[in-house]
Amino acid sequence: MALVLGIESSCDETAAALVDGDRRIVAQRIASQDEEHAPYGGVVPEIAARAHADRLAPLIAAVLEEADVTLDQCDAIAATAGPGLIGGVMVGLVSAKALAMASGKPLLAINHLEGHALSPRLADPALEFPYLLLLVSGGHCQLLLVEGVGEYRRLATTIDDALGEAFDKTAKLLGLGYPGGPAVEKLAREGDPKAVPLPRPLVGSKEPHFSFAGLKSAVLRAVESGEHADADIAAGFQQAAVDCLLDRTRRALDRIDTPPALVVAGGVAANQTVRGALEGLAAEHDMRFVAPPLPLCTDNAAMIAWAGIERLPLGQFDPLDVAARPRWPL
Ligand code: KG4
């Protein structure tokens, strides 16, 4: 049975996990840096890199110990090699290189987006290629036709901000602190999504791309006007964002043969309103709807180890001098 050690350090979660070919997360640890970044209302790259460097080695040791596994028993060591904050990515990748060199095991330099893109298959053995993936995270907002491991056709991307970024910004404007997504979702439950008129950028446009900058500015104006309850702004923002996701996903579906499944992944996929709306859209199109369990949506190392498991049969290992990449489109 294949066994891969995965390492993730591209943003503000330091994580290590062991995943096997039976889709078992044998052991995993995630150390969040929320407390370090909270005073700044967002991730500070230098603080993140230092925190990864402090925490990663003990975290890996803890995962191996918990599983009672040595590196000798692993088939490969997989680490996020980008895209992300370069200091953090380097910490994870250099650690993986050192472990690969010491153990003689192959190295897999994983694209973080590929980790998100394949993560739904870790949780759902029945999910086969191809599927339409809405990848919505703090750094990305994309529609991808996932046709196989390493075969990703990008149908749409954001022309400005990622949706997670817009959630975080809205949270900051409403004084909800960091990380913002879950806080906005919680407050939105108490608000009226129709009370504050907010724009739906690019809705109805021909290309299925996304844009959230205008929505962000409109939220700023709504907050500054002092005319609206915070909960109504949160609910209005979330509804506008969901309307954009639905319209843009519909547009992408118009352009392809309908695949059997609609899948959502990335941090914003943890949002219940987003999940519910996409589930309805999938039903309209007679598609299965697949969303990973919440802990697999936000950044984690199990998805990186799983991408490694998926890559193993392809034999595409990486040399020990493979570079960390701040930008790396799928
Ligand atoms: O995938 P992820 O953990 O990191 C990146 O690769 O970017 O995504 C983090 C993003 C943050 O912007 C966070 O606010 C958002 O996902 N997020 C949410 C929720 N949980 C996390 N957004 C909306 N609703 C949520 N429940």
Ligand code: ZN
């Ligand atoms: Zn991510």
